[in-house]
Amino acid sequence: MKTLVNVLNRIPDVSLILCGVVFWASSGDTHGADISITWQKHQLDQLFYSEGASFGDIDGDGTNDIISGPWVYFGPEFSADKRVAIYDPKPFNKAGYSDNFFSFTRDFNGDGTLDVLVLGFPGKDASWFENPGKEALGKGFWKRNLVLEPVDNESPMFADLTGDGKPEIICSQNGIFGFAEPNPSDPAKPWTFRKITPEQSTGAKFTHGLGMGDVNGDGRMDLLEKNAWWEQPASLEGDPAWTRHLFAFAGAGGADMFAYD
Incomplete structure (x- = not known):
């Protein structure tokens, strides 16, 4: 890679x-x-x-x-x-x-x-x-x-997933997809990992396939993985679970994944 x-x-x-x-x-x-x-x-x-x-x-x-x-x-x-x-x-x-x-x-x-x-x-x-x-x-x-x-998945990203104009680390931890953003008062302190999927949603640290893009055209970025895309909810307050839509993008995973119209 x-x-x-x-x-x-x-x-x-x-x-x-x-x-x-x-x-x-x-x-x-x-x-x-x-x-x-x-x-x-x-x-x-x-x-x-x-x-x-x-x-x-x-x-x-x-x-x-x-x-x-x-x-x-x-x-x-x-x-x-x-x-x-x-x-x-x-x-x-x-x-x-x-x-x-x-x-x-x-x-x-x-x-x-x-x-x-x-x-x-x-x-x-x-x-x-x-x-x-x-x-x-x-x-x-x-x-x-x-x-x-840890930062799991072989294709973690640093991009603006949430739409706030600031990039986040997008990855998985222990089988859960999520993102982490800097502590606004002290970016040198550990960043908080915010879960967006249930447990056992993905594989371990060497899992392939991760990306993002506005799949359904609602103006919000969605998460892409090899077997599905996860729809970002209208509000991220309270760290709600994102909705999973099954789709086999790639059998073994495609490393980096991109969305483009």
């Missing part, structure tokens, strides 16, 4: 695909009827540190940077010579898995800098690492805040 992130870079007609320690940059004329795109491969490292990769302006210079596992590669060069470590870099066997399956950027503590959220190996934790600020980058590892454990 590899994490693919499609982004539109700050430069017009340039896009990136992040995948482990490799990214592809494309450029071309996408405005005419005939689309011409060329790709150039850039390898960030020879070692395997993570499946998870993301992007964001970490140093606040107006240019997107790449976050690949424990490393920040500063744009636009993305040079290994100038990279800085978020946490202790530990390479993994390329034939196995890492402890960083997904990576996301967001300013969790409201200090104006982007922090990094890491969803680890299935069944392990979610932690966000606090950006120390531009002047302190590269002068030590970032403070780690463990906020949720």
Whole structure:
């Protein structure tokens, strides 16, 4: 499994695909009827540190940077010579898995800098690492805040499921689907997992198939899993159970799942 992130870079007609320690940059004329795109491969490292990769302006210079596992590669060069470590870099066997399956950027503590959220190996934790600020980058590892454990399912998400304009961790815990959002008074404290399905609604930590989308067109996001979709109720007050609609989307599960009209 590899994490693919499609982004539109700050430069017009340039896009990136992040995948482990490799990214592809494309450029071309996408405005005419005939689309011409060329790709150039850039390898960030020879070692395997993570499946998870993301992007964001970490140093606040107006240019997107790449976050690949424990490393920040500063744009636009993305040079290994100038990279800085978020946490202790530990390479993994390329034939196995890492402890960083997904990576996301967001300013969790409201200090104006982007922090990094890491969803680890299935069944392990979610932690966000606090950006120390531009002047302190590269002068030590970032403070780690463990906020949720366990995070089950092989395709957890960090997206706005509830419609409040803020993303949540969407996953399962012990056979129950749900989501977790930051503590508004202190995002470094553990986040509360809010159940949306009954017990034994899904499998264990290595279960495949998870996504979201407005299936019935009511303006609310629904939860997708390999055997059904769960309808979001009109109100989430009191953490009501969502309504299950059986549908065999995929026999063995499709890892990431998406809804598009």
